């Protein structure tokens with residue numbers, strides 16, 4: 001069957017670019033070449049020969065990865081490809097029905113076998129699984145690692161210069177599988193395929209998904225036997241905070257430094273790309289920091305002395321602050337924010353029991369097993385910071401070393417006794433300051449996004465309480481839908497809400513189709529409160545757009561470009577899974593992906609009744625769903 005390919009456009013790299021067959025993509029192997037391999041099987045050749053033996057659970061020390069090839073499924077069917085992903089990777093869309101493409105994304109074919117074609121080790125591209133650990137629900141969980149994900153190769157899109165690591169999830173066992181099977185089931189794979197591309201289309205930093213391949217003959221044991229699936233996914237980096245946690249838990253300062261150097265030199269575009277020391281920690285001061293500080297420069301003095309590792313840590317922190325600000329502004333909940341699910345590059349990563357909020361409820365978690373609500377919506381910014389403090393513990397010695405970070409003695413022998421107090425004091429001080437920076441970057445980004453979502457052009461100090469907080473409190477109090485509210489607000493004409501009566505009338509558009517729930521108060525109260533809020537909002541819109549001749553049209557266009565019409569909510573994903581997995585439908589996946597990749601459209605030229613249903617009110621008993629993810 002021909003693979004379905006979405007026709008929707010994405011914002012990424014529009015215009016003509018050179019494209020390739022997947023096997024002809026320009027490839028590199030920086031990760032495996034520059035980081036230490038599993039000492040027991042240090043080359044592709046040794047690992048390939050020993051492949052079966054290395055699969056049992058074991059501890060892998062002083063290493064960032066193990067060479068291991070995917071284990072293909074018994075049979076496979078390519079059912080989905082993201083066109084936005086093809087473009088970003090520079091893969092020729094006309095080649096996706098080729099055996100070459102299908103066999104590569106299903107793990108049947110690996111692109112270079114050094115022991116078969118004689119490629120020298122230093123240029124060999126051979127698949128690998130990463131070694132990492134993690135704090136799970138606040139507890140140290142020890143070594144985890146890619147138990148079912150195998151990276152194939154790195155590729156750089158020649159038009160954008162962006163380098164990605166392509167990886168298969170569900171592609172069989174690795175030395176990190178512990179006692180599990182290395183497989184992924186269809187339902188979790190559909191969810192990851194769709195949401196990765198959804199977040200990207202919403203401009204939320206995320207790992208991506210290229211394709212979805214089903215393995216109908218696979219028998220994967222979960223609560224029941226289920227078929228398997230493989231998602232081909234890609235990211236600028238798959239390194240996680242857990243990668244550093246594991247090295248730190250073993251006191252492996254050599255590996256921590258190698259990993260940090262790799263991130264500074266390879267993951268980010270060089271040490272000079274990192275942010276200079278902020279002049280202060282006000283929101284305005286931290287937003288656009290100069291870059292270009294030479295690698296060995298140290299800024300500040302005494303306990304404020306910032307070396308390149310401090311700048312590196314701050315860059316990781318800043319990226320994560322921006323990412324979580326996007327989650328809060330679009331009401332996305334990850335559901336399992338362990339440190340092995342927190343990205344060094346600041347990407348949304350690991351899609352288990354995630355969800356977009358339906359009604360606004362700050363305590364909502366999509367994770368059925370998270371009884372303490374550790375990872376609920378409102379806790380996400382503080383949990384990401386908690387995770388970043390774990391990273392700070394791994395980075396502490398490098399941060400605290402200040403100008404002495406390259407001293408031979410420090411590098412080779414560790415911290416000398418008479419330097420300990422100074423180092424600790426400096427590290428503690430800089431980490432605390434970075435906490436302030438995290439908060440300021442988060443707030444500035446959140447305000448930027450909310451300002452745009454509300455159709456305003458400038459953020460005013462008073463907007464936070466009067467517009468954002470009051471809106472969120474109102475949505476929570478009357479159990480109203482978060483994302484629908486913004487889309488509906490987009491089209492309101494300020495001329496049509498110029499009296500209290502009219503505002504009360506319009507307020508009804510924010511209610512669910514069945515009206516208000518009996519427990520939340522009277523309809524009159526709800527209309528009065530929303531009307532009051534609309535009055536303030538109208539005032540701010542008029543203020544911000546006063547110099548525009550076509551204020552209404554321009555504002556509607558601006559608001560619709562940031563307030564999605566379509567979001568793959570839990571009920572939609574459940575229906576999609578049922579139709580693809582149980583009913584054997586295929587076209588629906590393509591349709592949903594078209595909507596996913598162009599979420600701000602008014603329509604997609606499909607069946608208008610279906611589009612309306614999928615963009616409309618969430619069916620009453622399918623709101624705020626939860627999963628417990630055996631995936």
Ligand SMILES: Nc1ncnc2c1ncn2[C@@H]1O[C@H](COP(=O)(O)OP(=O)(O)OP(=O)(O)O)[C@@H](O)[C@H]1O
Nearest residue numbers: 144145146147148149176177180181182183350351
């Ligand atoms: N079926 C499985 N087989 C082998 N290892 C697994 C399996 N399921 C989970 N793991 C491993 O357990 C750990 C935690 O799992 P989690 O569900 O958070 O990650 P994941 O979804 O498998 O991976 P990723 O974070 O790469 O998306 C990871 O190390 C993961 O590789």
